[in-house]
Amino acid sequence: MLRVYPFFIEAAYVTVQLSVLTCLLGLACGTLGAMARLSRLAPIRWLAATYVSLFRGTPALIQIFILYFGGPQIGINLDSFSAGTIALGVNIGAYMTETIRGAIISVDKGQTEASRTLGMSRAQTMRKVILPQAARMMIRPLGVNINALIKGTALVAPISVIELTYTAQRFIGSTYKPFEMFLLAGILYMIIIYAVGMGIKWLDRRAQIV
Amino acid sequence: MGLDFTVVPDYFGVLLLGMGWTVAITIGAGLLSFFGGIMFAVIALYGHWVIRLPFRLFAWLFMGTPLLLQLFLIYFGLIEIGIDLPAFIAGVIGLGLHFAVYNSELIQASILSVDKGQYEGARTLGLSRGQTLRRIVIPQAVRAVIPPMGNNMIALLKDSALVSVIGVAELTLAAQQAISRTYRPFEFYIAAAACYYVINLCLEAGLRRLERRIAASR
Numbered sequence: 001m002l003r004v005y006p007f008f009i010e011a012a013y014v015t016v017q018l019s020v021l022t023c024l025l026g027l028a029c030g031t032l033g034a035m036a037r038l039s040r041l042a043p044i045r046w047l048a049a050t051y052v053s054l055f056r057g058t059p060a061l062i063q064i065f066i067l068y069f070g071g072p073q074i075g076i077n078l079d080s081f082s083a084g085t086i087a088l089g090v091n092i093g094a095y096m097t098e099t100i101r102g103a104i105i106s107v108d109k110g111q112t113e114a115s116r117t118l119g120m121s122r123a124q125t126m127r128k129v130i131l132p133q134a135a136r137m138m139i140r141p142l143g144v145n146i147n148a149l150i151k152g153t154a155l156v157a158p159i160s161v162i163e164l165t166y167t168a169q170r171f172i173g174s175t176y177k178p179f180e181m182f183l184l185a186g187i188l189y190m191i192i193i194y195a196v197g198m199g200i201k202w203l204d205r206r207a208q209i210v
Numbered sequence: 211m212g213l214d215f216t217v218v219p220d221y222f223g224v225l226l227l228g229m230g231w232t233v234a235i236t237i238g239a240g241l242l243s244f245f246g247g248i249m250f251a252v253i254a255l256y257g258h259w260v261i262r263l264p265f266r267l268f269a270w271l272f273m274g275t276p277l278l279l280q281l282f283l284i285y286f287g288l289i290e291i292g293i294d295l296p297a298f299i300a301g302v303i304g305l306g307l308h309f310a311v312y313n314s315e316l317i318q319a320s321i322l323s324v325d326k327g328q329y330e331g332a333r334t335l336g337l338s339r340g341q342t343l344r345r346i347v348i349p350q351a352v353r354a355v356i357p358p359m360g361n362n363m364i365a366l367l368k369d370s371a372l373v374s375v376i377g378v379a380e381l382t383l384a385a386q387q388a389i390s391r392t393y394r395p396f397e398f399y400i401a402a403a404a405c406y407y408v409i410n411l412c413l414e415a416g417l418r419r420l421e422r423r424i425a426a427s428r
Contacts (some may be wrong), residue, residue: 069399187300
């Protein structure tokens with residue numbers, strides 16, 4: 001048993017890296033997506049709605065497979081870690097699009113009207129009035145997305161990224177101790193999720209207007 | 211190697227069979243997660259602590275770890291203790307239990323929000339504790355959480371792709387079989403994604419109808 005610990009620690013580090021990169025990419029896609037969903041131009045709105053519908057309507061695993069196995073056919077050659085990160089990031093970005101859009105439209109309409117009346121442009125209104133208020137409201141629901149994302153990083157195990165689930169599976173195969181391996185990986189996942197959850201709670205508390 | 215979608219129709223039968231299995235596993239796991247969710251919620255709220263505590267631990271573990279890891283545990287772990295389940299059954303159990311835990315959280319909150327007067331009224335009329343739960347409280351609680359449980363069902367459908375990893379011949383694995391013969395991953399994974407999308411649309415339409423019917427009956 002002792003000999004497997006270093007492998008699990010290393011794998012947990014890969015899971016953390018995956019989570020962080022996926023989260024950043026997801027936030028970028030989500031913010032862009034939400035802006036596009038709220039655009040004045042109908043084609044841009046439709047494009048964003050299609051993005052959300054397609055990526056939320058199909059399994060993330062298939063999306064990873066399309067990019068990793070299908071990518072080379074259309075000239076995209078990525079290693080498994082990059083392919084996994086990109087596919088997962090774009091996938092969670094679709095969920096985050098809806099979260100961020102929800103927070104933005106929950107800001108009172110009077111705020112927009114007042115800012116516009118005061119002579120601010122649409123962009124200024126969004127940047128200086130709406131987004132700072134919406135940002136406070138989206139922290140908690142984005143936390144739910146991030147929690148799902150951390151567990152979702154397990155999906156890159158089938159394309160052989162050596163992260164926690166892959167490592168657990170490998171050692172289940174070689175040691176025949178499925179419960180121990182499950183528990184070991186499970187505890188590491190929960191430590192990561194717990195730490196991130198604490199961070200989000202802290203952020204949420206700090207962001208509230210007192 | 212360019213793209214050539216003309217090979218996809220040749221494997222239409224394979225994909226259709228895979229779709230059938232995906233629907234079957236979704237229905238099986240969906241039913242398990244529905245009734246399991248109700249059972250777990252009752253245990254969590256009313257169970258004796260000897261049952262409740264291990265159950266809390268189980269729920270906590272299942273909510274904090276990835277589904278894929280749980281599938282590996284159920285499929286490879288149960289063999290280790292002498293229970294050799296076919297991959298399909300292991301997949302249904304894994305998916306079903308995973309989502310039962312999520313449904314149970316919804317139902318618990320809903321049971322607690324059923325008016326206390328309902329419970330007291332039923333008890334006053336002479337119904338036993340079990341009868342009150344079964345006939346009065348749970349039907350109302352479950353009805354209130356059909357919409358969020360519907361979202362879990364949609365998630366379940368998409369996560370059913372994961373059971374391909376333990377060798378269930380559903381849509382994802384059917385696509386992989388076609389790919390191993392044609393070496394055209396892009397085309398077949400896109401085709402599989404399209405199939406999932408169609409099933410998803412049907413499921414969403416069905417859930418919307420169900421919600422409307424429930425709203426109308428209230």
